[in-house]
Amino acid sequence: MGLYSYAQNARVKGIILDENNNPVENVNINAQNKSAKTNANGFYEIIIPANQKISIIFSHVSLQKTTVTLQLKPNEDYEFNVTMNNKAEQMGEVVIVNNKKRVQGITNIEPEVIRRIPGANAGIENILKTLPGVYSNNELSTQYAVRGGNYDENLVYVNEIEVYRPFLIRSGQQEGLSFTNTDLVQNVDFSGGGFQAKFGDKLSSVLDITYRRPTKFGATAEASFLGGSLSVDAVSKNQKWSALTGVRYRDNSLLVNSQETETNFRPTFADVQTNINYTASTKWQWSFLGNISQNKYNNQPLTRQTNFGTINDPIALLVFYQGQEKSKYDTYFGALKSTFTVNENFILKFIGSVYHTLEQEYFDIDAAYSLGEVDGNIGGENFGNVTFSRAIGSQLNHARNDLDALIVNTEIKGFHTLKKHQIEWGIKYTREDIRDRIIEWEVIDSAGFSINPPKFPKGIKLPANNQPYEPYVGPLVPFQNVRAKNFVTINRFSGYAQWSLKDKIGSADVWYNAGVRIHTWQVPEYDLDNNGKIALWQFSGSNTHTQAVISPRAQFAIKPDWSKDMVFRLSGGFYHQPPFYREIRDAQGEVNPNVKAQQSIHVVLSNDYSFKMWKRPFKMVTEAYYKSLTDVNPYTIDNVRIRYAATNNATSYAQGFDMRLNGEFVHGTESWFSFGYLKTKENIDNRGDIPRPTDQRLKFAILFQDYMPNIPSVKVYLNLVYNTGLPGGSPSYADPYDYLNRLRDYRRADLGFSYVFTEKNNLRPEGHWMKRFKDLSLGFEIFNMFNNQNAITNTWVRDAYTKSQYAIPNYLTTRVFNVKLSVRL
Template identity: 60%
Template sequence: MKKSTLFYVLFTCFLYQVSAQTATVQGIILDDAKTPILGVNISSSNNGTETDINGTYSLKIPSNQDVEITYSHVGFKNIKITVNLTSGDIYEFNPLFKTDIEQISEVIIKTGQRQRVEGIVTLAPETIRKIPGANAGVETLLKLLPGVSNNNELSTQYAVRGGNYDENLVYVNEIEVYRPFLIRSGQQEGLSFVNTDLVRNVEFSAGGFQAKYGDKLSSVLDITYRRPVDFGASLEASLLGGSISVEGISKDDKFSGIVGLRYRDNGLFVNSRETETNYRAGFADAQTFLSYRVTDKFELGFLGNVSVNDYNFEPQARQTNFGTLQDPLALVVFYDGQEEDRYETYFGALKATYDVSDNYTAKLIASTYNTQEQEHFDIFAEYRLGVPNTDIGSEDLGEVEFTRAAGSQLTHARNDLDALIFNLEHKGTISINDHLIDYGIKYTHEDIRDRQQEYEVVDSAGFSIRPPFSDFANDQPYQAFDAPLTPYSSVRAFNETQIDRIQAYAQYGNKTVIGNTEIFYNLGIRAHQWTVNDNLTNTTESQAVISPRAQFAVKPDWEKDMIFRISGGLYHQPPFYRELRDSTGTVRPNVKAQQSVHLVLGNDYSFKLWNRPFKLVSELYYKSITDVNPYTVENVRIRYAANNNAKAYAYGLDMRLNGEFVPGTESWVSFGYLKTEENINDRGYIARPTDQRLKFGVLLQDYVPRIPSLKMYLNLVYNTGLPGGSPNYADPYDFQTRLRDYKRADLGIFYVLADQNKTFSKGHWLHPFKELTLGFEIFNIFDVQNSITNTFVRDASTQQQFAIPNFLTPRIFNLKLGMRL
């Protein structure tokens, strides 16, 4: 198909494009006196550059192929390396030119091979920065992968292969990061921890990961921030807020740093929803990564983050039309009251790296995380049921002309939480030829002080509804009940909890060859011991678990480039504070770790189509989960039973085809099938809250052939409906209906005024810009009404209970400007 024809097809479907299929090799070149060398020639077969006065360089090379790079300078022996990088990779190579020692003759670097063997998905930083999304960033790209679910565009949380939001590990520069505790709706989340302006590399594993990663049941997101090699700055601004980052390096090349500031206001989304509100919110953070090379073998790094999020929400009215064409209904709600929330998080980590020898690297990491959270609200809602106007020719189409009183609801909360988490960890890596040994030991102290005070009073047609306890018969409104008013639900708890953890791991990896068949394997084991101290009840509980894990990969000597993988083991998730707290707010120190047996079978097939590189990755997985801690989901807040009284399973198939569907770009199509069920108290299997059966994700890219600077970006997601949840106190076995299917498309169209392929001579106003783009985004371009949860409305007059969908954001238009210096 001709490129012009393909563009118009993609344009009709609102498709899009991202960056060219290239990678970058960059670094600093010094002599044996640690002095930068000016004028070192760095050349490949199709490109070349040289070092500047600071000894820094940056070279663009084609991706997904072997590229030989030569470093040459008068008086020094040439250095040659062969690299094979995936699209968007940035590889730092800092050779040291010595006059008295013969230089390295050849180094083979293939970053893509490790990811293929370990089943890791690598996401290009440029794609992450350019992908359109209501909450743009790493999480937006993750939701396009098979097996990853995120049905709330205002939330950065995601579920993987049937797990929940608490089952995912996130690392930045090998340092574990945390999320706030009290957030219950996505619109309270302004920013992801990960600042995409600082990112160098993103790797993601959806299961069967190695022992060196922590103890969670679902996934690992491993992010590396870049170390600058030159001065640079970036700015991004839109109707949703903006970000700015600055990076640089000292004259002696020992100290480098990058700082990013971000601000976001979700008012554009919240004010467009069906609930009329007075909304005031601001989400801001400052983040930095600093690095200081003390000697050529010893380096110190600091990662810091300060985040302040204010959320003020005053709902006024809401109308939701639901029902069927034959029996249309509408819920009309009038509100009084407001919600005032504040989330402040402070994070700092110091990392020391020492190259003891050419074969041994030791690291020491210390980090502290503090979150102070406030969730205060008093909201009174009077809701009425009516019939909307369905006359297509009427000016009042969809409006409700008559309603009947259905009831009212008062919700109250005074929730405050202060958590301090301290980590101290030692890690080591021993590498001898193809043998790799990793080990580590980590101590964690968690101190959580929590006040939970919330209640809900429900009135239906003038009658207060009491909790549906088995020892109380509620005959209202047919028989009057004159007892004192009782909240339908009430939680009042004060907790002071300390948790001490000791974790350790060791793993061995090797590559061998049998005949012409390459075999890779990794064997590892983790141990986790924790002690919970409940200061208010003077209760102490200690437990320990051991988790063996293994990965095997085989690359046959075939004409076709294929790798077969099998991985799995025993995975545990020792309870975090939220998993210890039951529905009444009481901490249960004796909650055990959830345990899962993973088995993942994978195939990685790289091939050429239309003389362009493509890759098909397929994975079959199965999880058998015991000691399950059942939970319910309220938007994005999870409430645990704090009781290991269930078992569960999950199995499915994930497939992703990515490659150059359009020459010079990378796109992908993904498909996922999932089934996950749980059995609570041996009552039989029912769908888990994250049982999303089918998933399709599409990342497509294109540009106008005659105007290549006009870029298009599009992501498409289709998910079948999740279970719709259940009301408070209800038996989940009685509520197994599902939400409507989730369908969403986000489009971005940008014009590139300057980039690496479009430079300008000195004196031109665009000369200072490494990149300058201007464009617009359309979120939810087809204006689909997606829902995340149900609101359950009780009508005493008809003795019915209605599940009213809570709809997400409609179509939104956004302007965006991006630049890099």
């Protein structure tokens, strides 16, 4: 009888965490007449009857009750890990939408979606670019712009720890790997504006990522023509220790070799990342996040031909290269985090991190070019070939740039619950130590005649250059020449305090949040003695520039007691961006310690509507926003390199409307459609409004998942983005008021097919070899499916004979095919 009874039972086990990913002790688990409790590590185990629908109730004195309904097979072991808080409840096997994120204006992205969707630079940023208000026109880059901001205006956190990107990178194809390893991710939240005071001092957006806490051994692996990755989950027997470790390798040769420039080129990127957790007791938890990455970018360009012009007057740029580029970016990052639970209503967190980057950018590239006439006779033997060269010139680029940056952070946070009120606060100290040497110059000649620089060096007046009609007797100087050596130390103190409350007005639910941030920083002046060392007088108080800003912010949300599930939200406040090192260094490499923080008054009005269509869940989110910016630091964008003016001589604004519809267009899969309208302009020195470099007016995006009805093991994924053209394509040294042209529209579609071998694992008998895999799939991807020619910048070529200057587009990647194998244990 006892054996028979055991055979008709099943076991449910797992770990229960709170919303801060800390184990919860003394959670009561009840199922029919069975009960259990979690231990100090949040672990539980309960036996339930098999072959029956059983409701399991998880309850705790200070957390919201959670319910799940399961029907398990005899002797089945089922793992169910629960996140409990006072805002969400789990019913069935699906978590109901978290109202906390709805009222904060946060978009949550499932990690599985991130891993499945194809992209030339797959990962979290690849998915972000399909969201409304998020703009990019470079598939090789992980950088993105949000609602009129630039790449430097986005906050990125991993496990509440701010992460950074390299300084010197000027091209998307140099970037390699994003810091975030998608194999380790548990949760991804994104806010495009109007975010709370607890987030840092940036103007545009917040990407908040949480790595998962393993509960048992697991492993994932992926291999493709672009590289591979391997991650391992490990847990100690007593559940006190857990670790995630991921190793990644990427080779971008497949992508960059599809471009027009023929090169000997093999850019390689590798990193290793680990997240270690230790539960010392019910009150103390510790974690360590570490990352080491190395990006090598070795490029030896050979030839290039770009056809442009019109049908009646086709022109080609022919370039023959000599020389090479050797750039390297090594980064080291370590962070220690400790959480101390004083009592159930008071939690303290201590965070310390160190970021060290060593970067070098070395190149000597001589480009001999000619402009030629192209045979436009369709059907002719020489169609598309150059028949006559009418201009010849050359360009020599040289750089020896080195940067050594060390950034240290220490922070303490507090979380208090006082009945219905929640109070959070934090204090942070940051020290940035930058050692930067810049030596780069460019020499241009056209048909043998040297081209003078667009801006003359200080103190030099060059005579007019009227070659070839008159001999030039002035000095020969580079067209561009930047030489500087900067040793900069910035000390920052920042803090925040905020209050939150969920209440009612009549029968409507309402949420309040109000907070304030304070940020002060010091930038000392310095000088170098004859030996290249910092002069001691820089440390005196009279030569230290101290500034401070205060940023009040607030959110209000209301959920009326309507038959339709709607939430309305109004948020905004003052957002400041105290200058980072890049922002105080101008285009000539000189540091201006007096640069102020850019300020934005931000207002966001949104509606979140959840509904059912075809008996499936859907959601439509619409947001209207307006930003008014003062003390703006103007900049230009060259590929992904931002060059600031290091002044505060501009004002600007950004306004727009975003809409996103997401849901199960195909049963069991999430897809979405995004639309965005943006208008952003700036006024430099009161010369009038012109489009900002990120003024990308319209945006459409589709992320779609499907499967073949007759072969459900075959999955189909589509990632489609359309952005109207950015202003620019002008030389970075040019006056923006003289160049108001735009780049061409950005259009890209990536398609992926995947055959999932483990799709029918539930139908396979016990002991089948396929049962050991949670996922085993083979995929085929087509990047840039329609082979659109997208341009990132223009190369400006001068013709001394015709006195003309041509803008030749620098095209991005063409159509590329990839094969990918994914394994998860």
